[in-house]
Amino acid sequence: MAEQIRIGVFVCNCGSNIAGYLDVKALAEYAKILPHVVFVRENLYTCSENGINEIKAAIKEQGLNRVVVASCTPRTHEPLFRGTCAEAGLNPYLFEMVNIRDQCSWVHMQEKEKGTTKAKDLIRMGVAKAALLKPQEPIQSEMDPRALVIGGGIAGMTAAMALGNRGYEVTLIEKSGELGGLLLKLDKLAPSGADAVAVARKQADLVRRHPNIHLLLSTHIDEVNGYIGHFQVSASTNGSKTQFGTGVIVVATGARVFRPAGLYGYDGEKVITQLELEEVFKSGAFAAKNVVMIQCVGARNDERKYCSRICCMVAIKNAIEIKEKSPETGVKVLYRDIQAYGTENEALLQRAKELGVIFIKYDPARPPRVEAGKVIVHHDLLGREIELPQDLVVLSTPLVAGEDNEAISKLLRVSLDANKFFLEGHVKLKPLDFATDGIYLCGNAHYPATVREAVSQALGAASRASIPLSKGVMSVEPIVSTLVDEDACRGCGLCVALCPYGALEIVRGEKGRKVRVIPVACKGCGICAATCYHHALSVNSYSDAQIGEQIRAFLEESA
Amino acid sequence: MQYTTDVRLIRLMCTGRVDPTMVAEAFIEGADGIMVVGCHFGDCHYISGNYQARVKMGLASRALGYVGLNAARVAFKQCSSAEGDRFVSHVTTFHDSICEIGPLGSAEKLPLPKLKDRVDTARAALASEKLRWVEGKFTEFQNNGNKYGEKFTEHEMWRTLDTIVIDEIATHGILKEMRKGAASVIELAERLEIAPPAALKYVLALQRRGLVGLAGVDGATPSYRLVERPAKAA
Ligand SMILES: Cc1cc2nc3c(=O)[nH]c(=O)nc-3n(C[C@H](O)[C@H](O)[C@H](O)COP(=O)(O)OP(=O)(O)OC[C@H]3O[C@@H](n4cnc5c(N)ncnc54)[C@H](O)[C@@H]3O)c2cc1C
Numbered sequence: 001m002a003e004q005i006r007i008g009v010f011v012c013n014c015g016s017n018i019a020g021y022l023d024v025k026a027l028a029e030y031a032k033i034l035p036h037v038v039f040v041r042e043n044l045y046t047c048s049e050n051g052i053n054e055i056k057a058a059i060k061e062q063g064l065n066r067v068v069v070a071s072c073t074p075r076t077h078e079p080l081f082r083g084t085c086a087e088a089g090l091n092p093y094l095f096e097m098v099n100i101r102d103q104c105s106w107v108h109m110q111e112k113e114k115g116t117t118k119a120k121d122l123i124r125m126g127v128a129k130a131a132l133l134k135p136q137e138p139i140q141s142e143m144d145p146r147a148l149v150i151g152g153g154i155a156g157m158t159a160a161m162a163l164g165n166r167g168y169e170v171t172l173i174e175k176s177g178e179l180g181g182l183l184l185k186l187d188k189l190a191p192s193g194a195d196a197v198a199v200a201r202k203q204a205d206l207v208r209r210h211p212n213i214h215l216l217l218s219t220h221i222d223e224v225n226g227y228i229g230h231f232q233v234s235a236s237t238n239g240s241k242t243q244f245g246t247g248v249i250v251v252a253t254g255a256r257v258f259r260p261a262g263l264y265g266y267d268g269e270k271v272i273t274q275l276e277l278e279e280v281f282k283s284g285a286f287a288a289k290n291v292v293m294i295q296c297v298g299a300r301n302d303e304r305k306y307c308s309r310i311c312c313m314v315a316i317k318n319a320i321e322i323k324e325k326s327p328e329t330g331v332k333v334l335y336r337d338i339q340a341y342g343t344e345n346e347a348l349l350q351r352a353k354e355l356g357v358i359f360i361k362y363d364p365a366r367p368p369r370v371e372a373g374k375v376i377v378h379h380d381l382l383g384r385e386i387e388l389p390q391d392l393v394v395l396s397t398p399l400v401a402g403e404d405n406e407a408i409s410k411l412l413r414v415s416l417d418a419n420k421f422f423l424e425g426h427v428k429l430k431p432l433d434f435a436t437d438g439i440y441l442c443g444n445a446h447y448p449a450t451v452r453e454a455v456s457q458a459l460g461a462a463s464r465a466s467i468p469l470s471k472g473v474m475s476v477e478p479i480v481s482t483l484v485d486e487d488a489c490r491g492c493g494l495c496v497a498l499c500p501y502g503a504l505e506i507v508r509g510e511k512g513r514k515v516r517v518i519p520v521a522c523k524g525c526g527i528c529a530a531t532c533y534h535h536a537l538s539v540n541s542y543s544d545a546q547i548g549e550q551i552r553a554f555l556e557e558s559a
Numbered sequence: 560m561q562y563t564t565d566v567r568l569i570r571l572m573c574t575g576r577v578d579p580t581m582v583a584e585a586f587i588e589g590a591d592g593i594m595v596v597g598c599h600f601g602d603c604h605y606i607s608g609n610y611q612a613r614v615k616m617g618l619a620s621r622a623l624g625y626v627g628l629n630a631a632r633v634a635f636k637q638c639s640s641a642e643g644d645r646f647v648s649h650v651t652t653f654h655d656s657i658c659e660i661g662p663l664g665s666a667e668k669l670p671l672p673k674l675k676d677r678v679d680t681a682r683a684a685l686a687s688e689k690l691r692w693v694e695g696k697f698t699e700f701q702n703n704g705n706k707y708g709e710k711f712t713e714h715e716m717w718r719t720l721d722t723i724v725i726d727e728i729a730t731h732g733i734l735k736e737m738r739k740g741a742a743s744v745i746e747l748a749e750r751l752e753i754a755p756p757a758a759l760k761y762v763l764a765l766q767r768r769g770l771v772g773l774a775g776v777d778g779a780t781p782s783y784r785l786v787e788r789p790a791k792a793a
Pocket of ligand 1: 151154155156173181182183186188220252254255257275314402408442443444449454
């Protein structure tokens with residue numbers, strides 16, 4: 001016989017957050033008459049110890065087999081209430097949350113009556129769905145304890161070292177013939193003044209000698225398949241192919257310096273970029289008498305709206321360098337806004353001013369003009385144009401997304417932002433993870449960073465990556481796609497083609513071609529279920545029937 | 560940040576989960592408007608779900624519009640989880656436009672049962688294999704072209720989709736009518752409000768697929784009926 005459904009509904013006052021704007025008494029009364037509801041309780045705070053204990057007691061004493069909490073947002077509280085159910089012996093996926101705070105009391109503060117009616121509807125919808133919920137078990141799978149790091153700049157080398165030092169086997173793939181990335185082209189590093197090449201070389205030596213790090217230079221990644229714990233990588237080094245497995249992947253592919261072709265008479269000799277200026281420093285050929293630097297070249301405009309973050313620091317650093325090498329050389333920095341954040345950058349800015357570097361603000365509507373021997377700029381305070389003599393113009397250009405980003409985003413099925421930099425899983429809560437499990441990011445690949453930031457991110461990404469590695473076995477939320485009707489599946493493969501995570505495959509079995517879900521790779525987006533015209537696939541806790549029931553419950557009264 | 564109390568929310572993991580037939584079903588249940596709200600393009604937490612949703616909702620509004628539902632009752636909008644103001648503005652704009660159109664049936668100038676019956680035909684079309692494939696492959700075709708390397712503009716894609724939508728709706732309309740009993744092409748054309756030659760075309764296509772067969776000839780007019788299929792059809 002089918003199990004009898006016994007739903008308990010807990011209506012939270014959230015202090016006055018909900019009770020101040022909705023008639024919670026009426027909500028609790030209303031919940032009592034809903035189908036399958038056998039127990040209702042109103043709580044001052046359902047998430048308090050009292051509230052939690054009441055849920056636990058009711059599950060045991062009232063024999064509840066579904067729990068609905070009408071309160072705040074599942075983003076913050078669903079894990080807590082699921083845990084509560086589990087502690088009382090109820091499968092945590094037999095819990096449903098109704099958001100009557102963010103979706104109701106907070107957004108209808110002046111409409112108590114109508115807001116209460118809406119909250120009743122929301123509770124009715126939640127209860128209707130809850131009746132159809134099915135228990136789910138966490139999905140477990142073994143972990144390949146190896147790591148892959150892509151990109152051998154300072155970020156990639158640091159991440160590889162951190163993972164190697166923890167005892168994991170790491171493959172580090174660098175596409176050029178050399179470790180070090182951008183640092184190999186720089187002179188001194190702000191704020192410490194350390195020699196950039198020496199910093200890179202020191203780390204590169206450690207990497208090369210590390211017994212756990214397998215280094216592949218001049219190597220191109222051809223293919224990545226699989227999912228967290230079970231990635232399969234194919235790469236080629238000068239035409240010879242290698243294949244290996246890995247459990248996690250760290251992306252540290254850096255960024256490129258924007259080449260300002262056609263801007264301010266850029267020619268790479270008399271009008272150069274900051275990067276080229278650093279190369280001139282290194283070669284010892286610096287001899288200019290009047291230098292004009294222009295900030296935000298090709299940045300913070302319609303094409304590239306973002307601020308590249310490091311360019312003000314770089315310009316200040318190089319201005320100081322010039323003044324220290326050759327105090328009589330004039331240095332003018334034309335800027336839109338100076339971003340000298342933090343104590344060290346501010347100190348550098350002050351030092352530059354002490355050394356006689358002149359900072360002049362320009363208006364992007366009236367940008368400077370570079371002419372033979374001079375730069376003309378409109379000076380806001382003087383209210384007129386002034387001429388600055390120059391025998392070298394240095395353009396501060398932004399870092400732009402790496403040329404391989406689109407290819408890598410496709411290979412790894414990870415997202416890019418509007419500027420084609422890699423996009424983290426969550427701006428605040430998952431800054432070093434991708435949305436796809438088992439893949440992490442650090443350094444300039446994410447966004448222009450200083451060496452210190454790139455290194456901190458690399459250490460963070462390595463430690464994020466070592467969480468699943470250290471577990472050996474991983475368990476994943478069971479809100480995933482399931483083949484609910486195997487006979488209905490014709491193995492057409494449309495769902496496989498559309499799955500963003502490579503979590504579906506077609507296998508040939510006794511019944512012919514059928515789709516198979518790889519639950520650890522699935523994130524439960526439901527594209528497959530919304531696409532399968534035979535309704536063979538469904539998503540746990542978001543089935544057609546469950547969503548349909550919510551829709552019906554909403555409209556049954558108004559119909 | 561306040562908005563109308565007329566809206567009810569259904570939480571999904573991703574807009575990619577919204578099957579266009581759910582939208583049709585919600586109208587059959589009596590909804591006045593349906594808005595699907597997801598992430599911005601390029602910012603999808605589920606990588607490509609919002610691209611799928613865009614096409615699915617575009618298709619749903621076209622198919623439903625074609626059968627007589629006011630297409631403005633279906634909307635696909637975008638905002639990030641940090642853009643509360645934008646969400647409110649989407650809800651408010653949508654609510655205003657629904658208020659202007661009025662409750663289901665009023666703007667359509669159709670009695671509700673008739674409108675819902677037509678929406679049900681659109682639902683069947685939206686569930687069809689053919690529309691699922693074109694809707695699924697839309698973004699890929701647009702970005703990478705078809706297997707012959709031909710690329711299509713947004714406009715060309717939707718134009719092609721429109722003709723498929725019309726064909727599928729007519730085909731499913733005919734199948735639905737025939738479930739009620741045998742009918743001649745003229746009768747079908749009248750009931751579906753399409754031209755008789757078009758109706759004939761669809762009937763013959765269904766006959767070729769073995770779904771429809773000759774029921775008899777009344778004078779000079781042949782009538783057709785559904786072909787009984789063995790339970791386990793291929
Ligand atoms: C002009 C200039 C001056 C700067 N000055 C300073 C300073 O004074 N102080 C400071 O802190 N920072 C400075 N920076 C910033 C500093 O360069 C970065 O913080 C640092 O380089 C970031 O390291 P990364 O490893 O993320 O990227 P990168 O150094 O760019 O390294 C990325 C590596 O990945 C490799 N790669 C790319 N694609 C692939 C692929 N598909 N497969 C395999 N490998 C790949 C690249 O070949 C490269 O070796 C400066 C930057 C510039 C442009």
